[in-house]
Amino acid sequence: MGYNNWNAFQCDINEARVLQTANLMKSLGLQDVGYTHVNIDDCYAQKNRSANGHIVADPVKFPSGFNNLTSQLHSLGFKAGIYGDSGWFTCAGFPGSFANEARDIKTFQDWGFDYLKYDNCAIPYDNITRQNTLGKYERMADAINQLAKTSGKPPMIFSLCEWGWSQVWLWGKQFGQSWRTLGDIEPTWASLASIINFNSFITMATDFSGRNDMDMLQIGNGNMTIDEAKSHWTAWALMKSPLLIGTDLTKLSKDNLNILKNKEIIAIHQDPVVGTSISPFAWGVNPDWTSDPAHPAGYWSGPTQDGTVIMLLNTLDTPTDMSFNLTQSPWLRAGRQYKIRDLWAHTDNGTAVRSITAHQVPPHGVVALLLKDNGDEPAGTLPLCALWWQCTGQDGSRVPGS
Template identity: 70%
Template sequence: MFLSGTAALLALTTLLPPVNALENGVARLPVLGYNTWNAYQCNIDQDLLITTATLMKSLGLFDAGYQYVNIDDCYAELQRDNTSGRIVPDHTRFPNITAMNDQIHAMGFKTGIYSDSGWLTCAGYPGSFENEALDAETFQDWGFSYLKFDNCNFPYDDIIKQGMIGKYERMATALADLATTSGKPPFVFSLCEWGWSQVWLWAQDVGHSWRVTGDIAPQWNSLASIINFNSFITQATDFSGHNDMDMLQLGNGGLTFDEAKSHFTAWALMKSPLLIGTNLSRITDDILDILKNTEILSINQDSVVGKSISPFRWGINPDWTSNSSFPAQYWSGPSQNGTVIMLLNTLSHPADMSFNLIESPWIRAGRQYSVRDLWTHTDNGTAVRSFTAKGVPAHGVVALLLKDAGDEPAGLSPPCVVGQCTAQP
């Protein structure tokens, strides 16, 4: 869908200054891990979680940096305990959730849990409204250190009497108080708010990541729509605060191999949390290789530069055009090791993709740059003034790392590639 009327408004949002991020000692970098929802939804039990953690170790995902094993909805009994008021794990499927966590922690992983800002979760299990402090304590007692917090079944206005910020601040306050009283590190707090109330403008003071759209699907049109939306709010991502583009859908069917590479590349380079949502017992070697691309992961986990890549040219559309089917194609951003470039072919056929180097604000005029291909893992010579990627596959991606390689050769003409320039007066 083409949304020409929103271009000016979306452009304006990129001029807004970023809010100070929540700095409490955890989740400075995007979280890497696993989440049960996309592969299993409610068909989960503690054996599945232990098996998943075991597979993450044996498949090399732990060594690649994936640290969290997270349960989503449906793990609880439908009613709280009558005496304590606490959420109760499903007696059949999670007979000893603490022992499960102990076993997963022994493998080196951390674990995450799910709740909701409303009366009930999205699947109808107990939510945390008016029980925020009790639930935070319960989750910590069970051994969790990450909380995904959803946005279903919230109270009527005359009961809650708060805006969206207040809804999430209730649990944020409970988690902060718990860290103070328990002496344990704060929870990683992931807001699943779906972007309804410009979450990227306020959530930095409340949580560590925030969902910016509705649920992802393993289809190119879903990926393109999320990339398009996120292209206008990349300034909201930096250390300790990340636009969450939802879970990785690699290996769940519906995506070509090139689309899967584009999915992973865009999520990683835009510094989204990377939570695998795939049945790991069925994962193929090619998808596993995508998830373990250490050169891409190192940019997502850059400890010096926390910024997302951003578009420097939209490509087939005029700049600042919102088009959920054909998002921006030319992206760049800084890293501690050079300038990151992403070329995204949004067309349904292969295409050559070219750009002038200084179209990226991170590239210096009058310099040449070495070119590292982050997917072929090869050094591809030196780029002078421009670069062309030949035959980028349909819905495919090229990811490059450009490093300054000194002055460009003397005598090049014209004296400047773009814009107006003059000789010394």
């Protein structure tokens, strides 16, 4: 959890803006709820390396140098992040790290950084790399691990920005703590829905070893409605994606700030016992297991240390009632009843038996619930099985409809 400047400022980044952002994260209470990284993206360097081959920080943008900047961030209680690229150049045309991995990671560590976002632009020709994408990222991963051995310092957090073309979710956790799964996010519902749809099929890749990175948060950017912003943040948090704010904090509305600071959902994102993502159990608009970038799955669930979390996502353009049978979720037991906690209203909403209906979920809106086991369902609850499929008595009789 933290901040990255790219979505809001792209190359318009400098020392004063980084420190202003860090101080705003403290004063707005974002650091207090868990946003503890301040990460600098592309465009911080000079266009050419030094005579001895090192990346050089732009002295106009960062006149006090990175050691001074990272020291200030650390004194404020933040971790500091930097950006690099596995090719000849970064995506904005600054020095990449291909064939300079060991030199560059030591430079980043010497500057005081704790985190590296590593991009995939300006890829060398095949007759130079003699390697696939996995191997290009392995080069920097090996350099990070070797530096940790020789320096005695913890290895830098390694975030792979690979865009998913090489199925990075299959191999990313061998090298890093997170990996991008698609191209760059846009501040539109269409972009959010497409990312949610794609990631619904690879949720099993996320655990404590590493996380699917759905890209930086667009809360407060573009023309998203508050309901869309709430859906965006809820999906990212409950799918355990890194939560990196990409907004100009000086322009952040109170409503958007409240979305970013939902402590009940952050507690699930940061769950120390369960590291897995929520996953769909029903699609709703489409048949189950249908890929549709405009209408991703609507019904999601997953375990937490405190119960089962449910996310209902209305992908339609109109208010919609959303209902489900409790035992459709693999994390809820038949024959039990559950206390309902609304994670956005922050209210206890009674007890669910057999099913739940959320009425008039707003267009592109979300409902997030935490269900806690509350014992056996009431005696005499009918029908005898909530789901009739293969429901059979000991004498072989079948429940009607099964």
